[in-house]
Amino acid sequence: MNILISSDQVSDSIHQTLESTSPSRDALHVYGRSYRGLFQSHKGLDGQSIQFESALARDALRLFELAPEVITIISEPSVIEFILEEELRRYRPDYLLHLHDGRRALVEIKYGKEAHTPTNQARYKEVGNLVEQAGGMFAVLTEEHLRTRVLQQNIPLLERHRHLEVTRSANAWLQKNLAASGHLSLEAAANQLGRPIVLAAIAQGLVLVDFRNRLITNASILRRI
Numbered sequence: 001m002n003i004l005i006s007s008d009q010v011s012d013s014i015h016q017t018l019e020s021t022s023p024s025r026d027a028l029h030v031y032g033r034s035y036r037g038l039f040q041s042h043k044g045l046d047g048q049s050i051q052f053e054s055a056l057a058r059d060a061l062r063l064f065e066l067a068p069e070v071i072t073i074i075s076e077p078s079v080i081e082f083i084l085e086e087e088l089r090r091y092r093p094d095y096l097l098h099l100h101d102g103r104r105a106l107v108e109i110k111y112g113k114e115a116h117t118p119t120n121q122a123r124y125k126e127v128g129n130l131v132e133q134a135g136g137m138f139a140v141l142t143e144e145h146l147r148t149r150v151l152q153q154n155i156p157l158l159e160r161h162r163h164l165e166v167t168r169s170a171n172a173w174l175q176k177n178l179a180a181s182g183h184l185s186l187e188a189a190a191n192q193l194g195r196p197i198v199l200a201a202i203a204q205g206l207v208l209v210d211f212r213n214r215l216i217t218n219a220s221i222l223r224r225i
Contacts, residue, residue, distance in 0.1 A: 013078065014130055014131055014136070017096065018134060036051070036054075037052060038052075039052055044073060051075045056142075056143060057094060059147060060141055061095075062155050063212075064095070066159075071099065073095055074095065074096040074098070078092075080093070080127060082130055093107060093108055104135075106127075106136060106137070107138075107140075108124065108141070110141075110142060111142060115142050153216075154216050158199060161200040162204060163200075164200035166197055166201050170193050173193065174201060174207055175224070183223050184221070184223075185222070186217070186218055187218035208222065209223070
């Protein structure tokens with residue numbers, strides 16, 4: 001079979017996608033049973049809302065919004081062209097994440113039943129390898145990652161406190177004490193500032209806590225960003 005694309009063109013399409021600064025198409029449309037909407041985010045381009053195509057994708061956006069390492073979220077960036085089984089394939093990731101350390105991550109959001117099909121597994125493996133070769137990261141997130149018991153409790157908790165004001169003096173106290181010891185229990189910080197303010201500081205990315213793998217409690221350990 002004659003493949004009308006070179007390895008350089010494949011590499012170029014991946015780099016173009018990783019460096020995208022805007023969506024490549026409008027994802028907000030209705031078809032079938034898909035649920036589509038807009039997610040109000042501080043991390044959208046120019047303060048704009050971010051489009052999502054399913055309830056699961058909205059769960060992912062809620063997680064990205066609270067993740068301090070994510071600074072920008074772009075929905076459906078450029079198309080990646082690649083060769084799989086001697087055929088030209090095209091793949092459009094759901095989201096491109098600009099990370100705080102300068103790296104880029106492409107993310108596919110897919111329900112597990114569909115993500116684990118042999119066809120998709122082969123596609124994701126090939127795309128993942130190509131993206132890593134280009135210096136980026138690639139992940140497929142399913143309900144197994146986004147709807148854990150821990151996240152279903154922690155994310156609503158943080159969202160309820162996200163819009164509380166963390167004053168300069170409160171943030172200064174946190175940073176000073178974290179700099180001195182490297183870590184601080186949530187209980188110790190709450191005794192000084194109040195639990196709602198500490199939760200707001202976590203939700204706003206002013207301090208770190210492992211909210212993805214552990215339930216947030218008074219024993220949770222805070223760390224510097």
